[in-house]
Amino acid sequence: MADEALLNLPTDAFVEILLRLHSRKRWRLRLVCRRWRDVIRERTPAPSRPIPLAFVVSYNAGAESACAYAIDDLEQGRCRELWRRHGINMSDTALVGTCNGVLCLCDDTVPGGAVSLVNPVTGETLAVPPPPGSAQRAWGLEMAGWHAAYSFAFDTATERYTVLHVPCYYDKTGGFNAVQVFTTASASAAWRDVPVHGGGCSCCLKAGIVSVDGATYWVTKGVESVVSFDLREERVAFTKALPRRDERGYAWHLAEVHGMLGAVSTAVDERRTAEKIEVWILGNGRGWSRRYSVQVNGVCERIARPHFAHGDHVLLTGNNINRLVCVHRLKNAMRRWQSSEVLSVRVFCLCIKKEKK
Incomplete structure (x- = not known):
């Protein structure tokens, strides 16, 4: 009886209840029934897309500090400093x-x-x-x-x-x-x-x-x-x-990919850049399936952990001391995902650099 009464609530009262819930929890309730799906989509705000956050410990002007940056615009590489603490060793x-x-x-x-x-x-x-x-x-x-x-x-x-x-x-x-x-x-x-x-x-x-x-x-x-x-x-x-990869010199690392569990195949020696980064996701009851194959030839980078993919972009970090956060825009070409434009953001000194591949 209680479940039936909840399903038959007046729409306005139902919306008031929904607005008190966390946005992600409310969005998942779309799956209950068609009416709930329509009310949630039409009468409540959709959850905002998470903003990538970069955590950097850097050495600058003789002092070390830890910083957190929010990357607000992946296309332009715009970021803003959220937090800084001095005296933290790298x-x-x-x-x-x-x-x-x-x-x-x-x-x-x-x-x-x-x-x-x-x-x-x-x-x-x-x-x-x-x-x-x-x-x-x-x-x-x-x-x-x-x-x-x-x-x-x-x-x-x-x-x-x-x-x-x-x-x-x-x-x-x-x-x-x-x-x-x-x-x-x-x-x-x-x-x-x-x-x-x-x-x-x-x-x-x-x-x-x-x-x-x-x-x-x-x-x-x-x-x-x-x-x-x-x-x-x-x-x-x-x-x-884990998925099988027969090539030698590669190892698996877990990551979050679009809200799902991902397994990323990268070089065993992180000082060496992998020619290709493969990303697999674990579907609900469907096992592993390959989602991305990212070519990084000529770019000395490794995967950003634990969050790898953000919309149509993937994040990699530089292997050098400059601590670059590199944004790759992805394109779909015959079911093969690969990077096109590379945008490097030197977040700790707020210097933006663009490159073409």
């Missing part, structure tokens, strides 16, 4: 992730990693306590840094931010039986262990940990299967094996 602080403009930073100089959430607009900062046991010996984490074992996510259903810690370096084998979860706005506001059922798990930190659409994903060691953690149900599940 090799010490890393960006774990960003959600709704909130930055999740990790200080790698602190054993276990010191995680903090920063709102660039208000300047508010929330220091996240270290996970229990995170300061113990780190097996196999010397090159990656403490930040590599964390992920940052936002669940639109509960409107809560979650920091996930994958403790794959606690044991020499890289295995673990539980993941550690910290959720903001909860009553306890403390780390919780969520067990991994079915014999434990492992994580390849080089493949990255990425959060997409209410779930966090990582790749197991050796077998290279994708594992998911559902933020709402707090459940770990094995998803799919």
Whole structure:
């Protein structure tokens, strides 16, 4: 009866309820029925497209600082500074992730990693306590840094931010039986262990940990299967094996592509530029399918992580010390996606450079 009453609400009252919801959550309700779809499209504003955010730690005029820039116009390369903090060493602080403009930073100089959430607009900062046991010996984490074992996510259903810690370096084998979860706005506001059922798990930190659409994903060691953690149900599940690429010298890295989980094939040695970057996406129940094939011949760049595609553009970063953020406009040519114009934005000194390929 309650469901029937909700479906038969007067349109004006229904619109008032919809306007109180988060825009992304409201937009998903279009799938309930045809009437809801029409009302949401005609009477409520559509969710705005996310603006790419670049986090840069740079050295300039004898001083180091961390900056966050919003790239407002990908076509023209216009960006604006949102936040800056001085006295941050280039090799010490890393960006774990960003959600709704909130930055999740990790200080790698602190054993276990010191995680903090920063709102660039208000300047508010929330220091996240270290996970229990995170300061113990780190097996196999010397090159990656403490930040590599964390992920940052936002669940639109509960409107809560979650920091996930994958403790794959606690044991020499890289295995673990539980993941550690910290959720903001909860009553306890403390780390919780969520067990991994079915014999434990492992994580390849080089493949990255990425959060997409209410779930966090990582790749197991050796077998290279994708594992998911559902933020709402707090459940770990094995998803799919990675796509196969027979060529040598390439490795997979997880990324977010248009709101879906992506697997990006790049050069194993990041100092060497891959001739072609392949991007695959995981469809709902349909397995992996190739979405992009980006040619980067003659351009010394690597993929921007964790968000790769923005509308008709992809973002790459320069391998050099100039910390370029490069925007590639894509074109569809016989089902083959490749870059045409290259627009390089030297964000930390606000100098824009255009090139032609």
